[in-house]
Amino acid sequence: MPDSNNTVVKFANIQKTYDGNALVVKNLNLDIARGEFLTMLGPSGSGKTTTLMMLAGFEAPTQGSILLEGRSIDNMPPHKRDIGMVFQNYALFPHMTVEENLAFPLKVRKLGKAEIEARVKRALDMVRLGAHGKRRPAQLSGGQQQRVAVARALVFDPKLVLMDEPLGALDKQLREQMQLEIKHIHQELGVTVVYVTHDQSEALTMSDRIAVFNDGAIQQLAAPAELYERPQNAFVAQFIGENNRLQGTVLARNGTTCKVEVPNAGNVQALAVNVEVVGRPTVLSLRPERVKLNPPPGSLPNIFKAQVAEVIYLGDHVRIRVSVCGHDDFVIKLPNSEGVVQLDPGTAITIGWKTEDCRALDAS
Numbered sequence: 001m002p003d004s005n006n007t008v009v010k011f012a013n014i015q016k017t018y019d020g021n022a023l024v025v026k027n028l029n030l031d032i033a034r035g036e037f038l039t040m041l042g043p044s045g046s047g048k049t050t051t052l053m054m055l056a057g058f059e060a061p062t063q064g065s066i067l068l069e070g071r072s073i074d075n076m077p078p079h080k081r082d083i084g085m086v087f088q089n090y091a092l093f094p095h096m097t098v099e100e101n102l103a104f105p106l107k108v109r110k111l112g113k114a115e116i117e118a119r120v121k122r123a124l125d126m127v128r129l130g131a132h133g134k135r136r137p138a139q140l141s142g143g144q145q146q147r148v149a150v151a152r153a154l155v156f157d158p159k160l161v162l163m164d165e166p167l168g169a170l171d172k173q174l175r176e177q178m179q180l181e182i183k184h185i186h187q188e189l190g191v192t193v194v195y196v197t198h199d200q201s202e203a204l205t206m207s208d209r210i211a212v213f214n215d216g217a218i219q220q221l222a223a224p225a226e227l228y229e230r231p232q233n234a235f236v237a238q239f240i241g242e243n244n245r246l247q248g249t250v251l252a253r254n255g256t257t258c259k260v261e262v263p264n265a266g267n268v269q270a271l272a273v274n275v276e277v278v279g280r281p282t283v284l285s286l287r288p289e290r291v292k293l294n295p296p297p298g299s300l301p302n303i304f305k306a307q308v309a310e311v312i313y314l315g316d317h318v319r320i321r322v323s324v325c326g327h328d329d330f331v332i333k334l335p336n337s338e339g340v341v342q343l344d345p346g347t348a349i350t351i352g353w354k355t356e357d358c359r360a361l362d363a364s
Contacts (some may be wrong), residue, residue: 007031007070008160008192009055012063028064032194036187039195039203042213043239049164051213052196056162057081069159079108083280084153084161088168090145092137098124098148099133105156123151126185143174148181156190163195167202179205184336200240204228212236232274234361237285244291244330246284250275250360258360260284264326269301270360281363283344288319288333290357293349300352306330308347324351 009032016025025047032038040048053059053064058077065072073081086093092101099120106116124130127147137145144167153161163182183206186193189263197203203210204224212219212227212235218228220236231237238245248260248268258272260282268284275282295303306324313336320332320343332351343349 006034008034008036008068009194010067011051011055012065012067014054014061014066015049016047016054016059023216025061026278028218030211030218030221032192035190036190037183037193037195037206037208039197039207039210039212040213041197041200041203041239043198044145046213047216048211048213049195049200052162052164052194055160055194056085073267082156082159084156084158086146086149086153086161086163086166088165090149092145092148092152093285094137095135097134098129098140101137101148102155105152107132109156119155123155126154126188127151127181137207138210142170143178145267146170146178150185152192154185154189154317158191160192160194163193165197166195167197168199175202176205182206200268204240212239213364214239230273230360232283232360234283234285237283237359241330242288242333244261244284244285244286244327246289246325247363248282248326248360250278250280250282253278257355258282260360265304265324268358269355269357272358273359274362282360283363285359286353286357288331290353291332292352293320293334294331294352295352301355302358303350306349306351308343308345308349310345311343322349322351328337 005208011028011030014025014028015023017023028051032114037338040051044050044073054061057076061074068081085270093104102120102123104114106119127150129144130149132140133145133221137148167178170178179202195206205241207224209221209223210227211221214235222231227236227240231240237243246262246268249259250258251267252259258270258275260268260270262268269283292300304324308320308321309323309328310321312319314335318334320334322332324330324331
């Protein structure tokens with residue numbers, strides 16, 4: 001949680017409805033720290049973009065208040081909020097040169113000519129487009145246009161930069177390159193960034209913290225490693241990274257661990273994350289890379305017989321789909337160095353995992 005003295009943005013009890021009935025955003029409370037890169041991540045319709053649009057001033061909250069540096073901006077028009085915006089479609093002026101696009105927000109703020117020229121040059125150099133200032137957007141590649149859009153959002157030194165799916169139109173390789181470029185610009189400038197995406201790998205790569213949205217509410221707010229390694233509910237475990245799910249019933253609870261009965265498998269020892277009551281259903285969450293292939297007997301608390309269904313070679317690692325515990329879609333990921341590509345479909349194997357790698361989560 002950010003220090004209250006260092007909070008740039010505060011959402012206080014925000015609700016949003018369009019029809020008076022269904023809440024698109026439900027009782028949102030969120031503090032964003034100065035200099036933080038916070039990503040709002042979630043599927044379509046989860047409320048993340050609506051939250052960003054309320055912060056930008058393009059939507060108004062139905063209830064609650066949004067504070068920017070301690071001041072309410074609820075009745076402030078977008079152009080007075082001192083916020084930079086980067087959109088997926090770039091939103092550049094096609095009839096202007098790159099330099100003119102960058103100068104536009106500075107002219108609106110009535111800066112002097114020399115100051116404008118200096119800021120435009122600095123912004124272009126920052127995104128490595130110093131030689132492209134006289135070109136128009138149509139003469140640039142998609143990645144170059146997106147760099148111009150980022151530079152334009154930063155050129156007037158805003159308090160805050162909002163980015164709405166900015167890399168969605170780029171191909172995979174260029175998107176990954178731009179992820180790192182934006183991350184490095186953020187680190188260099190220390191500007192506060194609020195970023196919206198539905199791409200979980202993009203969120204993991206770029207963010208200081210991630211707010212995982214679903215059904216209008218934040219399901220978990222944490223650093224990338226915390227979200228991936230310690231998801232707090234079944235939705236987060238499934239949405240962040242690949243995940244094996246086993247349904248079961250809690251048989252016993254012993255401190256931080258529990259014993260879970262899984263149909264067609266027997267008992268599984270797991271970490272009790274948010275299961276309290278014996279006899280209640282639970283969802284077991286297990287990352288594919290945490291599963292061991294053919295462990296020595298007795299070396300792990302959870303060892304089960306399995307059958308190889310499919311082996312997929314992916315260069316640096318191998319993805320093995322197996323039938324186990326009544327499931328045909330259980331996945332194991334192993335480094336290619338282990339020579340597992342020789343496994344044929346139908347091969348009988350054993351698999352196993354540690355208690356602490358298997359998380360028992362609320363099934364509701």
